[in-house]
Amino acid sequence: MSKTAVVTGAGSGVGQAIAVVLAKQDWKIALVGRREETLRETMKRAGAPVQNLLVCPCDIGDANAVGKMAKRVLTEFKEVEVLVNAAGTNAPKRALEVLSLEDYHAMINTNLHGAYYCVQAFLPQMRARKSGTIINIVSDAGKQASPKAGPAYVMSKFGLAGLTQSINAEERGNGIRACAIFPGDIDTPLLEKRPNPPTAEARVRMLQSADVAECALLAIHLPPRAIVEEILIRPR
Numbered sequence: 001m002s003k004t005a006v007v008t009g010a011g012s013g014v015g016q017a018i019a020v021v022l023a024k025q026d027w028k029i030a031l032v033g034r035r036e037e038t039l040r041e042t043m044k045r046a047g048a049p050v051q052n053l054l055v056c057p058c059d060i061g062d063a064n065a066v067g068k069m070a071k072r073v074l075t076e077f078k079e080v081e082v083l084v085n086a087a088g089t090n091a092p093k094r095a096l097e098v099l100s101l102e103d104y105h106a107m108i109n110t111n112l113h114g115a116y117y118c119v120q121a122f123l124p125q126m127r128a129r130k131s132g133t134i135i136n137i138v139s140d141a142g143k144q145a146s147p148k149a150g151p152a153y154v155m156s157k158f159g160l161a162g163l164t165q166s167i168n169a170e171e172r173g174n175g176i177r178a179c180a181i182f183p184g185d186i187d188t189p190l191l192e193k194r195p196n197p198p199t200a201e202a203r204v205r206m207l208q209s210a211d212v213a214e215c216a217l218l219a220i221h222l223p224p225r226a227i228v229e230e231i232l233i234r235p236r
Contacts, residue, residue, distance in 0.1 A: 001131065001224070003027040005082035006073055008060055008118060011038030013188035014137050015086030016045070017209035018216050022082075023048035030054045030073040030080075032118075033087065060087055060114030061106070070121035079129060080122050082220055085115035085160070086137040090193045094150025104152045111156035116163060123171070130175035131224065135216045136164045140184045140234060148194075161230075168229055177227040179219035183212050184234035207235050 005022055009015030011033035019029050023046035031039045036057045043053050054076055058069040073080060089110045091103035115136060126132030141149035142157030149157075164180035171178075185191075187203040198206075212233065219228045 002079050002081040002129075004029075004077045004080050005084060006030040006032060006080050006118070006122065007084040007086060008032040008114065009085075009087030009137075010042050011035055013086070013190060014183075014186065014209045014212045014216075015084065016042045017213040018084050018086060018135075020046045021210075021213050021217060022220075023053060026052070027082075028052045028054075028077055030056050030069075030077070032056045032058050032060065032069060034059055060118060061109030063113075063117045066114070066117040066121050070118075074122075074125060079125055081126075081131060082133045082135070083118060083122050084135045084137070084216060085118055086135075087111075087114055088137065088139075088190065090150065090153045090190060092193055092195050094153065094195070095147065096151055099150065099152060107152040108156050108159075111153065112159040112163070115160055119163065119167065123176070126176050127171070127174045132176040133220050134164075134167055134176070134178040135219055136160050136178065136180045137212065137216075138164070138180045138182045140182045140232065142180070143182055143232065164229070168227065172227070175224065177219075177224075179216075179228050180230050181212060181215050181219075182230065182232045183207055183215075186212060205235055207233065 007019040010019045010031035033039050039055045056069050058065050138160050139157045141154045142161045145154040164178045167178035185206040187206045215231045
């Protein structure tokens with residue numbers, strides 16, 4: 001297996017945690033996110049050789065930007081074995097009564113369209129090689145709607161779960177597998193976008209980004225003959 005990966009949302013939270021762990025296992029990783037400064041912070045945390053980490057500022061909600069990013073990554077790495085779609089966003093005003101059209105589109109573009117664009121950008125070389133693993137960080141909001149998440153976030157996450165199922169339905173014959181991870185509450189910077197951010201005491205009881213990273217590593221490191229299609233993980 002080629003130890004090459006692309007991780008979106010790599011500047012913070014779950015994406016950062018997955019990127020750091022893979023880097024410590026000597027993977028070559030393309031760090032994808034909106035802000036270059038946060039991606040460079042991930043580089044520092046990883047402590048990996050500079051040549052193993054490629055900083056790729058990119059708005060994944062922009063299909064053209066994703067195409068340029070993928071071309072750069074494949075030029076540098078030649079191939080990508082693992083794609084992790086960890087980028088995600090929400091908005092403070094998220095309930096149906098107050099959700100703006102702008103916030104709605106921003107969530108769908110990042111959480112769903114962005115993942116789709118990245119999948120389509122890297123699938124062809126996976127097919128040609130007959131090998132590839134795609135990890136989609138969903139949410140337990142992709143299993144059951146709740147006011148806490150808001151409708152746009154819920155819709156995007158249900159869609160991401162459907163994308164994962166579609167990859168497995170259509171691509172398993174090409175040696176490609178996909179895993180949808182459905183975490184409950186995680187202590188990440190995204191919590192600051194809640195209408196009422198949780199207290200420090202509440203955050204301690206939540207999942208940590210490293211917990212979700214362990215789930216991703218399980219799916220990545222399984223023998224090629226095996227697929228974990230879904231993982232639902234919640235705080236104890």
